[in-house]
Amino acid sequence: MPRLVSHPDEVKIVSSRFGKGAANIDRYLELGGYEAVRKCLAQGPEWIIEEMKASGLRGRGGAGFSTGMKWSFVPKQSAKPKYILVNGDESEPGTCKDHLIFLHDPHSIIEGAIIAGLAVGAKMGFIYLRGEYRYLIEIMERAVADAYERGFLGKNIFGSGNEFQVITQTGAGAYEVGEESALMESLEGKRGVPRIRPPFPAVVGLYGGPTVINNAETMANVPHIIRMGAAAYAAVGTPRNGGTRLFGISGHVERPGVYELPMGYNLKKMIYEVGGGVRGGRKLKAVVPGGSSTPVLLPEEIENLGMDFDQVGKAGSMLGSGGVVVIDDRTCMVEFALRTISFYQHESCGWCIPCREGTDWLKKSLTRFHAGFGTASDIDNIQYLAENMLGRTFCPLGDAAAMPTLGFVKKFRQEFEDHLNGKPCPYAREGVPQLTVV
């Protein structure tokens, strides 16, 4: 069972029911559950969307798009049924926050999905979890069954005359399926290859119908926003970045864990105070601020960095999925770069040339380079490859591979050069096998 942590600076909204047995529907009701839906049923769709816009809630899946805006793009009239999709594919390395929501507060996701359904006029929702989360799928399915039993889901929810059905779905191991259109393909029983856009999901999505797709954390925030009021929620964060975020602090820190902190919380503080500082009192070398696809930041870059979408963007990286990976001074950045790119190489769907071939070549070059067989031109070539993938792939996975690579090469060029002169890996840990050339 993943360990729960806490820190005084936390503002517990989405995580307010963690550790309180809220997976049980009665317990969830005791803790104020399903009140938000009742409020929404009384207020109507327009009001819901306005509240969402006012709350400043931005997508927690990575891109940080305004949730209220997204919902407002769904056409009112549609010949095809509309759908709500909860993205619980959570596969970005460094990210494990949705894991806890599914475990501790599954009903908040159901409730969020019902509200989204009411807002856009959808009668069916899907909750898609990655296949590895089997025990969480079981928890989720139990919660859905309970909600049906109470009449919170079904043909006539809460006796309101509205219909809302929920189906939980499992993936089977594919990072790319977290991309919204690839997820729809997967849900339709196909290979997880993204779709050409436009049309966007809000217009043509699952089974060709207008579809709202949101991250699980985004969805879990919805009932809280409705309950506490948009203004109160917005006030917790920074301008244009409402509320809190579940930050997953991992890597070389004393107290790793998932912490709910207000948007805009200082990154340095997050590492040194919330996370308890670098493990073993070592020096901080670098930090990946928002999951493995976000470019690495140097200690001097995080001094005054508030963790919201806009500030991290300005600092040359991204808030992404909120997975903060802390790296100490004994880490080999070439190895770190290699492990990162190996992941994207493994997960590229293979549809487009720049991503499929680019990740493959980056992995090959970095493997050889890290093993001590690099040449002087490799560093430039790696940079060249990444630059030429950037912005030219079919979906953002290619960028997710190229961006961090560029960060590593640019910010740690010296370390790459060191690999060429002398030991294959200056930071080789004892007893750890070197990756071999494939």
Place this chain on the structure above:
Amino acid sequence: MADVTFIVDGKKLTAPAGTLLIDACRKAGIEIPAFCYYPGLSLQAACRMCLVRQEKVPKLQTACTTTVAEGQIFYTSTPEIEQARKAMIELLLGNHPLDCPVCDAGGECELQDMTFKYGAGESRMVDVKRHRDEQQWSPAVFYDRPRCILCYRCIRMCGEGMDVWALGIHNRGANSVIVPNDGHQLDCEQCGMCIDVCPVGALTSGTYRYKTRPWEMSHVSTVCTHCGDGCKVTLGVRSTAEGAEIVRADNRDKSGINGDFLCAKGRFSFDFVASADRLTEPLVRNAQGKLEPATWEHAIRVAARKLKEIRDARGGSAIGVIGSNRTTNEENYLLQKFARTVLTTNNIDHARSTDYAAFARALAGTEGKTASLRDIAAASAILLVGGNPTEEHPLLAWLLRTNVRLNRAKLYVANSQPIKLDRQAKATQRLPVGSYKDLAAFLVQGESDFSKALAAEESLVVIFGEEFRGDAAENLVAWGLKRGPNPDSVRFAYLGDYANSRGAADMGLFPDLLPGYVPVTAPGAFAEYANLPATPGKSMPQMLEAAAKGELGALLVVGADTVSRSSLDSAALKNTFVVVQDLFLTETAAVADVVLPAASLYEKSGTVTNTYGDIQMVRKAADRAGVKPDFEILVRLAGAMGVDVATLVPFSKRGTTGDLGQSRGAQAGEADRHAVWLEANGLEPKLSPFDPLAVFDEIARLVPGYTVDRINLFAGNDVHTEPRATPGFVPVGAIQSPSLVVPAHDTLFTSGTLGCYSTTLRQLEEHQSKELAKAAAD
């Protein structure tokens, strides 16, 4: 849609709103490179070669998915774009084996071309390339994964284009591979379309691989010899010691009625031409009763002497002539003229695979009522009755599928059994077995949803085949003609087998009908024919019956295996002098007295008419020492019988200023263009009686319906013709005798007698029957 104006590289372009930018640019001569984009197939934006910059849009856009709108501004050749293209090629080449020197595609490879044009001079990649061994998926298809660039054209062509869905993609990322449906083998229609659309040498053809290089062949555009659809096919020809050999067939020249399409027969089954079983010298039966090789002069002399002798002694009615479904219009025309004016007999017929005469009779007095393949390809609604085009008319099936898929045409299928095209049908009507003849009555009644839907169609093309003969064909046509208020709203197509069955019928290979379905009894018909016998002759069964009774003195068989097709006891011909012109020692040739080795359709020139009435030029591609075109053989026979051949072939009559080739370029293509110019200026040389086109003027003059646009025809286009029978003229009696029509119903892997001599076709058939057995065992 309304036109919009937009700017590409500073040029103002106009196109209908919603046009894909890539199409609009290409039309305007602005080249946009692309691997995955293929007109007519679904979009996928995967290769990223077509990236362009659109003003005010942050990221580069794919021209293959961007639709044009008013006022947009694009850039397609900035340094940024050039770099993007270069990088894309570098990435592709990273894992590409670069075995161009041995690759089949070398010289006509899109990757190679793009590398030259947009690529980098050298590679930055030093790491090991991925390797996988080449796989053979069927006798026709080989797959070499390292060369594959994963453009998915093959998968889309097989699925969307062919509706076969035999190709898939396994794994993901750099491990992705194209996979055939049986795991290691292809269970499909073996059309080879996947090979054709592959931009590189990843999919190669079993018949062509490692044979030659593209620039070592000459490419001759002609017409497929197999079924009645008449696909245009480009033959790749290489000279050999024995003449010229065909090494490849494809549809590089997509200008034909078949556009992209060729089936297994058109693409792979040209090898019969080079079969070791080909006859390459004339044979004459010697005193011991054995066929032995002879010179052409001798063989012709023997045949001519005997034919003349029998004609003079017993009259023309003692001689029979059987023509072919695969010879050219000129040859068929000449054959009947030879029979009627030289042999003086109306005993002429051919193995009828369908009842074209009934079709002509049904349409008598109408105009513009037959559907060309191009009409079918563009029709908004089609009624398909009987048959199974997927097997028997692959091109028709392709056009129907494509028309439904891209234009949302409505296909109605009425059949007594399920067919594959049901999948494209808007409505299907199952008919009781053997009840096709009642269909017209059923439709006239108009009570079913099916008939109502048909009646409601603005316009309709009705396609039917040999299930409708005589009155049945007439009734169906009559129903169609009465359908709807708009007289232009209906067209018909009648299906028959073989490359020139329609031509054989049109050219009068009938005992009772002259060319153009003119009855031999019609007053004043073909008045310029000397010695034309006035009464109808014997049909094929009647001739054979007469022969069996010892009443037929001689039988001339051109390109037909009468003995095997009519399951005739070969002893029945022992009292008849038999002359056979054929490619092979068929069962009929084996009992002949004189056998004359004939050229195949790929070894001669002329025209053929497909079953829809589209006439096309046939061009000589291959050459085989020892054989002669049937046209030349007939002229020689006539000459040897003492006929002034100028009365048979009006050569040298019109073109007086001959151009003997001095001013023609070396390339075939140029010569073709030159021929058009010559023709247009009345300079076409007809200096030889062996030039089949010398008879084309006469055909155009005498045969109703064949007054066609010659310039277009000679330029290599298909030109439509339709029967112009006079109402009430075509006698109904003969055409209703059921035994006269024996349909071939060839499948995708059979092609009459010819098919037996194609090794590839036999291998494909065997491969597919194994796949069938496997599927049945599951």
Place this chain on the structure above:
Amino acid sequence: MSANSETLPVFSSALATRFDALVEKYPVKRSALVPMLLYAQDEVGYLSDAVIAEVARRIGITELEVRNVATYYSMLRFKPAGKFNIQVCTNIACMLRGGYEIYERFQQELGIGPKGVTPDGLFSLEEVECIGACCWAPAIQVNYDFHDELDPDLVPGILDQYRNPIQNKGKNA
């Protein structure tokens, strides 16, 4: 047809019943494909030819289509694995906290290499990408059970849990 292995049911009746319901659940039958493959693998151990054929039949698509999809997803396999498939995450968060050491230790304890299966068929071992337990790294999954905050010395104990399941009932996850 004779009574041979081909006529034996591919799935247990419980799973078959579950699949009957599954295909009915969605607006489009095919949506059941990915879960069906995963659940079938859980029962059969891997996606055998018979499983593929049966799934194709139930969904009404070709076996090729099923394979196109199945080969895309990395949790699905086409060869049997051990009864307990040990999946060690070595992605960045786990790597930083010793994922490779854990992986190495499993190899030593089991005497098998990457993608290996122990001779008794009890365990198989593979390196996997991030499993969503980064904050509790290093983490592994044994089949679907998570084990987190590991240390190489905990490896023998984990193996024991699976070798002697009775003693360790209820201790998973």
